[in-house]
Amino acid sequence: MTAHSTxxxxxxxxxxxxxxxxxxxxxxxxYIAGVWRTRRQKPWxxxxxxxxxxxxxxxxxxxxxxxxxxxxxxxxxxxxxxxxLGMFAPLGLVFAxxxxxxxxxxxPGGARRLVRFLGTWPVRVLTHPVTALxxxxxxxxxxxxxxxxxxxxxxxxxxxxxxxxxxLSGTLFTWAIAGxxxxxxxxxxxxxxxxxxxxxxxxxxxxxxxxxxxxxRGTGAGLEELQQAAMWMYYWGDLAEAALVVALMLAWLxxxxxxxxxxxxxxxxxxxx
Amino acid sequence: MAVQPPVTPDIRRTMIAAVxxxxxxxxxxxxxxxxxxxxxxxxxxxxxxxxxxxxxxxLHTMELVLFIVGAFMMIELHxxxxxxxxxRGPGFLLGMGGFQTFDGIVDHKILGxxxxxYVEHVWLYDIAWIGAGLVVLAIGWKLLQRARRGQATSQH
Numbered sequence: 001m002t003a004h005s006t007x008x009x010x011x012x013x014x015x016x017x018x019x020x021x022x023x024x025x026x027x028x029x030x031y032i033a034g035v036w037r038t039r040r041q042k043p044w045x046x047x048x049x050x051x052x053x054x055x056x057x058x059x060x061x062x063x064x065x066x067x068x069x070x071x072x073x074x075x076x077x078x079x080x081x082x083x084x085l086g087m088f089a090p091l092g093l094v095f096a097x098x099x100x101x102x103x104x105x106x107x108p109g110g111a112r113r114l115v116r117f118l119g120t121w122p123v124r125v126l127t128h129p130v131t132a133l134x135x136x137x138x139x140x141x142x143x144x145x146x147x148x149x150x151x152x153x154x155x156x157x158x159x160x161x162x163x164x165x166x167x168l169s170g171t172l173f174t175w176a177i178a179g180x181x182x183x184x185x186x187x188x189x190x191x192x193x194x195x196x197x198x199x200x201x202x203x204x205x206x207x208x209x210x211x212x213x214x215x216x217r218g219t220g221a222g223l224e225e226l227q228q229a230a231m232w233m234y235y236w237g238d239l240a241e242a243a244l245v246v247a248l249m250l251a252w253l254x255x256x257x258x259x260x261x262x263x264x265x266x267x268x269x270x271x272x273x
Numbered sequence: 274m275a276v277q278p279p280v281t282p283d284i285r286r287t288m289i290a291a292v293x294x295x296x297x298x299x300x301x302x303x304x305x306x307x308x309x310x311x312x313x314x315x316x317x318x319x320x321x322x323x324x325x326x327x328x329x330x331x332l333h334t335m336e337l338v339l340f341i342v343g344a345f346m347m348i349e350l351h352x353x354x355x356x357x358x359x360x361r362g363p364g365f366l367l368g369m370g371g372f373q374t375f376d377g378i379v380d381h382k383i384l385g386x387x388x389x390x391y392v393e394h395v396w397l398y399d400i401a402w403i404g405a406g407l408v409v410l411a412i413g414w415k416l417l418q419r420a421r422r423g424q425a426t427s428q429h
Contacts, residue, residue, distance in 0.1 A: 197338055205330030208317055212326060231316060238337060245338055249345040256349050 012156040013068045020063040020163075028056045034101045041104070048096045055092020058084050059167070072153065075221045079229040085163060086136070086170035087240035094174040095247070099181035115184075124185050129195040132176040136169040137202045144210055150218030173199070178247040189255075193248055200241045207234030282357035283350060288364045290346035295368020295413075297340020303376060304336075313390040325384045332380070336372075359420035366413030373406030 031052050035044040061067070062084035070077035103111045117123065125131060143149050143162065152158045175181070177196050186192070209215065210230035214223050307314045317326060350356045377399060380386050389398035 193338075197334055200334040200338070201327075201331040203330075204333045205327045208321075208326040208330060209323060212317055212321060212323075227316075234316075238333075242337055242341065245341045249341055253345055253349055253352075257352060260353050 013072070014065055016156075016160055016163075017063050017065045017068055021060060024056050024059050024063075028053065031096070031098060031101065034105045038101075038104050044101065048101075051092045052096030052098070053092075055089045055094075055096060058089040058092060062089065063163075072159075075216065075219060075225055075229040076232065079232050081163075082166055083233070083236050083240070086166035087237060089167065090170040090174040091240060091243055093171055094179050097180045099179075103182075118183070119185055127172065127176050127183075127186075129173075129176040129187060129192050132169070132173040133195050133199050133202075135165075136173040137199050137206070139165055139169055140203070140206060144206065144216045147218055149216035153219065174244065178244050178251070189248065189252060193245075196241070196244055196248065200238075203237050203241065204234060207231070207237065280354045283355040284357040284360055286346060286350055286355070287357040287360045290343045290350065291361045291364025292368035292371070293339040293343025294347065295365040295370075296372045297336055297343060297368075298365070299369040299372040299376075300336035301340070307389075315387040315391070318385060318387050321384075321386055325386055328384060329380070329386050357420075359423055360417070363413045363417035363420055366409050366416065368413075370406050370408070370410030370413055374403055374410060375406075377403035377406055 032049070035049055038044065062081050067077060067081055071081045072078075103114065106114060118127075143152075148158075152162050176186070177192050177199075179186075207230050210233070211227045214226050215230075216226070303314070308316070317329070321329075347356070377389075381388055381399065381402070388395050389402050392398070
């Protein structure tokens with residue numbers, strides 16, 4: 001690391017933290033305002049509000065100046081930050097169903113236009129699980145297996161882009177796989193489960209590759225530090241992914257139960273009718 | 274009063290769910306006791322090829338997914354009172370034994386991802402590892418035969 005970047009890094013990071021916190025606060029306020037505005041129509045579930053708050057709090061924690069600083073010095077803390085930004089915060093944000101809340105707040109014409117926009121082919125391609133997989137997991141392979149990571153340590157703007165990428169691609173992936181918002185063009189359950197399994201396997205494999213071959217390189221970190229970071233990625237990643245599998249299976253269970261009720265009702269009709 | 278349609282136990286689905294739970298349970302024991310607590314197993318052995326690591330990643334993922342899927346299948350069967358009680362135990366044991374045997378032969382020996390323990394005479398540990406898997410498989414098989422005979426004579 002050059003003397004230049006050591007001097008300027010803390011200041012640049014302070015600016016990033018402040019900007020990120022401001023953005024998160026705005027996001028949270030907008031969500032709460034949406035809940036407040038529509039409270040008379042149909043109360044918004046409290047647990048969704050709680051989830052959004054937890055998601056935002058996770059982001060706030062990930063952008064704390066002390067963590068930013070530690071992550072800059074130590075690959076293990078970088079991995080903690082990565083897990084918070086890309087895997088745990090998106091769980092809160094996505095399962096808070098922000099799109100449903102937005103649709104509820106828009107006037108009918110605006111809601112219809114938004115739905116139509118979501119159905120256009122570029123948006124459909126972008127929000128397809130396979131696209132999300134490539135952005136999310138592909139981005140990770142690119143970051144850790146190439147000199148990109150070492151580059152990001154000395155280039156503040158690149159580090160900021162990466163943080164943003166973690167949040168956006170993690171959120172996109174979580175939403176594409178198991179988002180609770182209505183999405184008429186979303187592929188079926190099997191496809192989403194399949195993509196999730198591929199993503200999990202690719203994530204676990206990346207963790208083991210980092211461990212085995214001492215990636216990311218060029219950071220000056222010792223092998224032990226890199227291996228610990230890889231193991232944290234592997235095991236904590238499991239936890240976030242397991243939550244997604246549970247979400248998908250809950251949807252499956254609800255559908256099966258609905259089907260069984262229909263069947264029951266139909267057979268009751270024939271018995272009594 | 275409408276008559277509730279009679280529910281027949283769904284043997285096939287009960288077996289599938291139980292086997293999945295057994296696989297996941299054994300894998301969890303492996304991960305928690307042998308990797309974490311005893312630290313006999315290594316995360317990986319240095320010198321494992323990228324291909325072996327990828328197959329390990331896939332296996333690890335399937336363990337986690339299948340366990341959750343098995344649990345939800347059981348919940349669903351329970352919800353419509355369609356679990357076949359005599360088949361849960363055998364399915365669970367077959368899943369456990371099957372995974373243990375597979376792990377001992379494919380992961381430890383063929384792929385060489387890691388060994389049971391890093392000592393001399395590791396073959397003794399291998400025999401115990403695979404043997405334990407086979408014993409559990411045999412017990413599961415025996416219980417399955419019993420469940421099948423029971424099914425032939427009575428409903429329970």
